[in-house]
Every structure is written in structure tokens, then in C-alpha cells.
Amino acid sequence: xxxxxxxxxxxxxxxxxxxxxxxxxxxEQVHISYPGVKNSMVVxxxxxxxxxxxxxxxxxxxxxFRKKAKGNYTVFTDGGTEKRTSYxxxxxxxxxxxxxAYVYHCGSxxxxxxxxxxxxxxxxxxxxxxxxxxxxxxxENPQSLSRLQKETQIGMYDAVLHIGDFAYDMHEDNxxxxxxxxxxxxxxxxxVPYMTCPGNHESAYNFSQYRYRFSMPxxxxxxxxxxxxxxxxxxxxxxxxxxYLEYGLDLLFRQYEWLKxxxxxxxxxxxxxxxxxxxxxxxxxxxCSDDDRDDCTxxxxxxxxxxxxxxxxxxxxxxxxxxxxxDLELWAHEHTYERLWPVYDYKVxxxxxxxxxxxxxxxxxxxxxxAGCREKHDAFIPKPRSWSAFRSTDYGYTRMHLINSTxxxxxxxxxxxxxxxxxxxxxxxxxxxxxxxx
Numbered sequence: 001x002x003x004x005x006x007x008x009x010x011x012x013x014x015x016x017x018x019x020x021x022x023x024x025x026x027x028e029q030v031h032i033s034y035p036g037v038k039n040s041m042v043v044x045x046x047x048x049x050x051x052x053x054x055x056x057x058x059x060x061x062x063x064x065f066r067k068k069a070k071g072n073y074t075v076f077t078d079g080g081t082e083k084r085t086s087y088x089x090x091x092x093x094x095x096x097x098x099x100x101a102y103v104y105h106c107g108s109x110x111x112x113x114x115x116x117x118x119x120x121x122x123x124x125x126x127x128x129x130x131x132x133x134x135x136x137x138x139x140e141n142p143q144s145l146s147r148l149q150k151e152t153q154i155g156m157y158d159a160v161l162h163i164g165d166f167a168y169d170m171h172e173d174n175x176x177x178x179x180x181x182x183x184x185x186x187x188x189x190x191x192v193p194y195m196t197c198p199g200n201h202e203s204a205y206n207f208s209q210y211r212y213r214f215s216m217p218x219x220x221x222x223x224x225x226x227x228x229x230x231x232x233x234x235x236x237x238x239x240x241x242x243x244y245l246e247y248g249l250d251l252l253f254r255q256y257e258w259l260k261x262x263x264x265x266x267x268x269x270x271x272x273x274x275x276x277x278x279x280x281x282x283x284x285x286x287x288c289s290d291d292d293r294d295d296c297t298x299x300x301x302x303x304x305x306x307x308x309x310x311x312x313x314x315x316x317x318x319x320x321x322x323x324x325x326x327d328l329e330l331w332a333h334e335h336t337y338e339r340l341w342p343v344y345d346y347k348v349x350x351x352x353x354x355x356x357x358x359x360x361x362x363x364x365x366x367x368x369x370x371a372g373c374r375e376k377h378d379a380f381i382p383k384p385r386s387w388s389a390f391r392s393t394d395y396g397y398t399r400m401h402l403i404n405s406t407x408x409x410x411x412x413x414x415x416x417x418x419x420x421x422x423x424x425x426x427x428x429x430x431x432x433x434x435x436x437x438x
Contacts, residue, residue, distance in 0.1 A: 024049030025110035027089070029182035029213075031189030034159070036217030036227045038123050039096045041193070043106050044215045045089050045113065046182070047073075053089035057104035060117065064103060069093050076212040079205030080174035090215050096120035099127075116190040121158070125274055127230040128404060129158040133366075134397035135199060135283060135332020138168035138373030139181040143395040144415045145372070149187045156399075157192050159229065163332035164199025164239075164283030168373045170209035178209050197236040198223060199283035199333065206247050207240070224255050226262050231405045232277040233266045235259070239284040239333075242302040242314065243295075252314050259317070263324035267433055276405045276432040278326045285331035285367050286318055287340060289388045291381045294334065299346065318344065321363060325433035328408065332369035335378040336393050337412050339423060340365040343387040349437070351428075356389075358428040361437050366410060368398040390423045406430055 027045045035042045043055050053073050056065035071091030078084045091106065099122035105113045122129075132148055151157065170178030188194065195216065202210035211221040216236070218225035224237040237259060241252040265271060266278055286304035288296035295301045306316030321329065322344050341348045342360030350356035357364065370377070370393070377393045384391060394414040401409040411424035429436060 025051040025108065027107040027111060027113040028186075029179065030106060030113050030116065030186050031182070031194050031214075032118055032192070033195060033215050034121055034193040034217070034227055034229075035092060035215070036225070037094075039094065039098055039120060041093045041096060041118060041120060042215045043071075043091050043093065043104065044213075045106050046179070046213075047087045047089065047107075047111075050087055051110045052108035053091050053106075054108050055091040055093060055104055055106045057093060057102050059097070060101035060103055064115075065105070074212060076208075078171065078175035079208060080171065082174040084174050084176075086175070086179075088212055098123040118191060119155075119158070121193070121229060125231060126404070129230045129232075129402050130156060131159050131161055131400040131402075132157050132397055133161045133163065133281075133330055133368050133400055134371035135163035136165040136335055136369040136373050136375075137162070137371035138165075138375075139177050139184065140168065140374040141372050141376070142184065143372030144370075144397050144413075145184060145188075147413070147415055147419060148371075148397065152188045152191050159193045159195055160188060161234075161281055161330065162194060162196045163281050163330055163368065164197050165201040165332065165369070165373070166196075166199070166210070167201075168375070169201045169204065170213070171204035175209065178213065182213065195227070195234075195236065196222065197282055198238050198240055200240055200243065203240060203244055220258075223251070224258060226266075228275055230402050231275055232279055232402050233271075233275040235262060235266075235278070235280045237280065237282045239282045239303050242307060243284075245310070249310055249314070252310075256315055256317075256320075260320060263320070263326075267324050272433050276429070277328070277402060277408060278324070278432070279328045279330065280321065280326055281330040283331065284333045285365065286329070287343065287346075287365055287385075287387060288334050288336075288338060288367055289381050289385045289391065290334045290336060290338075291379045292334075296334070322437070323434060325436055326363050327429055327432060327436075328427065329363050329365045331365065331367045334367050334369045335373070335375060336367065336380065336391065337370050337396060337398070337423070338367040338388060338392075339390040339410075339412075339425065340367075341387050341389045344437075346387065348387050355428075357425050359430055359436065360427075364427055366398060368412070370395050371397050372415070392422055394422065396422070
């Protein structure tokens, strides 16, 4: 009897093992992004072995997985000593019903992901999207992660903007830290578009981990791009082109020319009337009052003023953004939160003493780099600069609500204080564009 039971157990175990798909073809690190094309969404994931790239999906409430879309994969070889290879799969879902919820999973008959849901972007110009904003979130000590996971899954956000520095660092342990981080954020990024820009912690092997893992709009390997949502035109770019010249000075000039053309197009009267808000996001800020000798602590920062030690001289970005009436500039890098008064060339241009953010005469800057990482907090200089309005070293992140064409709301959440809102502003712009500064 005992021997028979052992045989039966062995057969059951063998059958169970046979039914488990090979681990190398099992999808992981699922995340979605908006490709900049109406009624579309890109689903990206990774496998260890080569397999098909398929997404099965359906409208919420319909029979599951009535639709199928196929894509392709890119072979990515990490630059570390083991030269680990993975397969990055991308499938674009098209003809989605705008503002509608869908259920999906991804993979192939060799292995399927968990079931997720997404909401296609509302393409209306009157749509008032809500965002979570942060940078500098690591695999170790990602203190804000659990709160962001819950808030995303209960539908608080239409998109997430991760403003550089992922995992700390994605290339470490031959890319395994990157894998673990992408698994961690799956519980956010599989549900809402996870829009990114590169930071200094992505620099290894010419930013290859960043360039391969994400799927942003355009054809610049995720380094710079723009997209539209509701009443806003959002521009993502790389500040790192000013610091890693070994990867090519031409990147700096190519990005600058692209930025100039993109801003010119966004400022055509018919375009600015439709998308009056122009918002930029990039990693290293032009201004900060931190005490760490970063670029933003210098009056002549590379990002703000450019570099005069290159041939030709590399132009900075403050004058360009001012010329084209950029409303809001989002930054990270400093492991703090700092809100600035409207500022240009180190001078404050408040709308008025009583209402500084009502019709301000210069762009508004927000630094939100305190989501949590192994490098912990940064410190501030004891006395804030005249353009610094509010500072906090709490771990946390920022929420943004684009209410309409004239009102934009921002608030800072402290994870140290259990989700308390510790700062908020309403930015009001009755006039957008360069004329707003007059």
C-alpha cells in the first residue's frame, strides 16, 4: 500500500511538473505606455527565452480575450560580464475605444502573464487627467512604492511620470536588479501608462538598460519624445546629454534641435489653442537649494546655461523654454521635494504677492526626487534661496491634476506622514505662451 501511494504521488507530481510552462518563456515585467497615437497602447514585457509576442484582450464586461494582437521582440544583451540575454516583447493595441476599460494578458501558448486591466486614454481635449510624478525610486528602500501601487489600482491616476533614476541600478548584477525592479513596478505600470525619461543612474553601457526596457513614443530610443493628453503637450527629454559626452556630443545638439522644433510646433496658434499647457519633464533640475554640489547648485548649471567647454558651445535650455512659454517644468535627481516660485534667470516673477501662481510671469519648477532609494535623503542648504517656496526631505511623490485649460493642481504626498498632503498649489494661466510673460 505504501509503495502504491508513493507511485501515485510520483505520477501526480510528474503530471503537475509537466503542466508548468518552461520558466524561460514565462512573461514578466509587464508594463504599458502610450505611443502617441490615438486610441492605442503599447504592452511591453520580458522573457528569458525566445517566444511569440501576443496580447489577448477584451472590453471590460465582455467575454475574456475576444481580441488578439501580435507584435515582435527585441533581443537585449546586457553589457555585464555574463552577457545575459533577454527578449523584450512589444505589442501595440490599436483601435481602442477611448476612455474605456480593457482586460488583457500577454505572452504566448508557452506561458501567459497574470490578468491585468487598463483604461485607454480619453482623447478629448476637455479630459482632465490625473498623474503621479516622481523620480529616484530604487529596488532597495522604495518607500513610496506600496502607496503608489494601491492608489494606481483603485484608479487614482491616468498616467505615471517616472522622472529618471530606476532601480539603483538596472545594470547591477548583470541586469538582475533591473529585472527585479521591473517586477516591482509591474503592479503600477501594467495598469496605467508608465512614461519615463533617463537619469544619471541609467548611464551604464550607454543607457542600454533604459533604451531597451521601455517603449516611449517616437524613434529616439526613449531618450526624448513628446505626447499629448487632455489640454497638455508633455515633453520628455534627457539632461544626461550634457554630462556623458563620451556617448556623443551630437546627441546634445540633436536633442536641442528637436526640442526647438517641437516647441515651435506646439506654439502654432491652432496647436496652443488645443493644448495650452506645455509641460516638460527631465531628470536634473536647473535650480535647487540642496547642499550636495550637483549641477543645479551652481549658478551656471549646464542644463540651464549650457556648456562653453565644447566645440561648438552647447546651448542651455532655460532661454529656449522661456521663449516658447513653457508653463511647468518637472524634475527629480535631488532626493527631496522643492517647489519654486515662478523663476527665470534667478529672478522671481510671481503673478502677484497675494496670488503668486495666478498668471505668473515665468515658468514654475517642481523637483520631486524623493520616492525612495538606497542613497536615502539629500540635505538642503540652511537658508533657502529667494526663489525657493517650499522644501521637504520627506519620502514621497507628487500628484498632478490637469483640471482644464486654465487650472492645474499640484500636491505633494509625504509617505513619512502616512500619505498626508504637505504642500499644494493651484497654477492658473489665463494666457499661455510667450505672451503670458508680458
